[in-house]
Amino acid sequence: MNPKITTVLLFFAFLLQLNTYAAPTKPSEDEEPNHFSTVIRVVLDNRVRSAQLSTLRRLLYVRGDHSKSWKPLGAEASVKEISIGKERVLAVNGTPFLSRHLAIESTPTSSSIQYKSKNYRGTIQFHLMDWGITVTNSLPLENYLEDMLASEMAPSWEMEALKAQAVASRTYALYMAEHPKNALYDLEPGTQDQVYGGVNENNRVNSAVAATRGEYLSSIRGPIKAYYHSRCGGKTETDGSVWKSGHESHRRVVCPYCQQNPFPWRVQVEKAELLRLLGLNSVFSQLRIVALGKSPSGRIDKLKIGADGNEKTLLSDQLRRLLGYDKIKSTRFDWTMDDHSVVFEGFGSGHGVGMCQWGAQYLAKKGKTHREILAHYYPAATLKTLKN
Numbered sequence: 001m002n003p004k005i006t007t008v009l010l011f012f013a014f015l016l017q018l019n020t021y022a023a024p025t026k027p028s029e030d031e032e033p034n035h036f037s038t039v040i041r042v043v044l045d046n047r048v049r050s051a052q053l054s055t056l057r058r059l060l061y062v063r064g065d066h067s068k069s070w071k072p073l074g075a076e077a078s079v080k081e082i083s084i085g086k087e088r089v090l091a092v093n094g095t096p097f098l099s100r101h102l103a104i105e106s107t108p109t110s111s112s113i114q115y116k117s118k119n120y121r122g123t124i125q126f127h128l129m130d131w132g133i134t135v136t137n138s139l140p141l142e143n144y145l146e147d148m149l150a151s152e153m154a155p156s157w158e159m160e161a162l163k164a165q166a167v168a169s170r171t172y173a174l175y176m177a178e179h180p181k182n183a184l185y186d187l188e189p190g191t192q193d194q195v196y197g198g199v200n201e202n203n204r205v206n207s208a209v210a211a212t213r214g215e216y217l218s219s220i221r222g223p224i225k226a227y228y229h230s231r232c233g234g235k236t237e238t239d240g241s242v243w244k245s246g247h248e249s250h251r252r253v254v255c256p257y258c259q260q261n262p263f264p265w266r267v268q269v270e271k272a273e274l275l276r277l278l279g280l281n282s283v284f285s286q287l288r289i290v291a292l293g294k295s296p297s298g299r300i301d302k303l304k305i306g307a308d309g310n311e312k313t314l315l316s317d318q319l320r321r322l323l324g325y326d327k328i329k330s331t332r333f334d335w336t337m338d339d340h341s342v343v344f345e346g347f348g349s350g351h352g353v354g355m356c357q358w359g360a361q362y363l364a365k366k367g368k369t370h371r372e373i374l375a376h377y378y379p380a381a382t383l384k385t386l387k388n
């Protein structure tokens with residue numbers, strides 16, 4: 001066919017496509033929520049112009065979101081954003097597709113797809129947005145847990161602690177599937193949500209996931225946003241207190257491990273640096289820091305920081321983000337000042353909400369089951385099992 005006619009046909013087909021465009025829906029959306037078939041969607045990349053996928057000894061298949069049939073691609077796929085006339089479309093191995101949303105799978109579907117040196121199970125999706133291509137990975141909940149768990153807790157830890165972690169992580173993922181980040185994905189693969197880097201085989205992790213298959217923590221509103229953290233420092237905290245989020249699915253509980261091992265930390269920050277990070281152009285020698293409210297677990301709610309009448313009020317968690325979560329390890333801290341610097345000293349590591357991982361490990365060593373560990377750190381939640 002004449003290439004010009006091909007271009008015109010493609011363009012009109014593309015316009016038709018736009019008229020029928022709808023945000024992609026999840027396979028499980030019309031079904032019973034909180035189901036074993038829940039698919040978790042994780043974002044892998046945003047704002048890219050192209051992407052390369054490959055699979056070992058297997059075939060890749062592609063499908064547009066309005067098509068039921070899969071097209072074979074071979075063992076490699078190059079996905080690019082291209083222009084046809086004034087329109088942008090996705091092209092796979094040089095062939096333009098009329099859909100703004102493409103899915104690529106490997107066959108058999110149990111085999112993985114490589115993207116940026118990492119292997120992923122399930123489906124890799126490409127979404128052509130105004131800002132470029134968003135790349136996501138969709139996979140069954142239990143597979144997601146097998147792959148992410150070792151990034152959140154060392155697989156060598158006690159089996160009952162790993163099982164408690166599996167339930168907490170499953171619950172968090174279920175919550176995010178019901179309250180997704182946006183229309184394209186449920187959660188991010190970093191510490192904002194749960195650390196996930198694709199396939200990560202580990203027998204102990206797989207055992208912990210299998211032994212707790214389908215178990216999750218629920219309130220009357222469904223799965224809770226089951227937070228967890230490294231070390232609470234002595235007592236855990238409520239979600240409402242840390243983020244002023246309005247959620248109150250976590251309570252403060254005493255942690256037997258951290259009562260004995262509170263994990264003290266200390267960090268020195270230059271006064272001028274602190275003011276610069278806050279965007280305050282003040283004389284550092286005048287710096288004042290005032291705590292506004294302290295929770296019963298000893299964590300600071302808010303701080304007023306500034307100098308020369310220029311002050312900012314921020315949540316203590318915002319101060320952690322500003323100075324680095326690795327520096328201000330928790331919101332349970334105090335400070336002293338000398339001429340040029342502020343020394344922050346505190347206890348614990350992490351936001352302190354939900355399960356304390358070191359506490360879970362300690363209780364597991366003391367012979368507690370994962371159910372007892374979960375009941376201790378999530379006293380307001382009920383342990384349930386997903387429907388088959």
Ligand SMILES: [Zn+2]
Pocket residue numbers: 231232233234235255256257258259356357358359
């Ligand atoms: Zn603790």
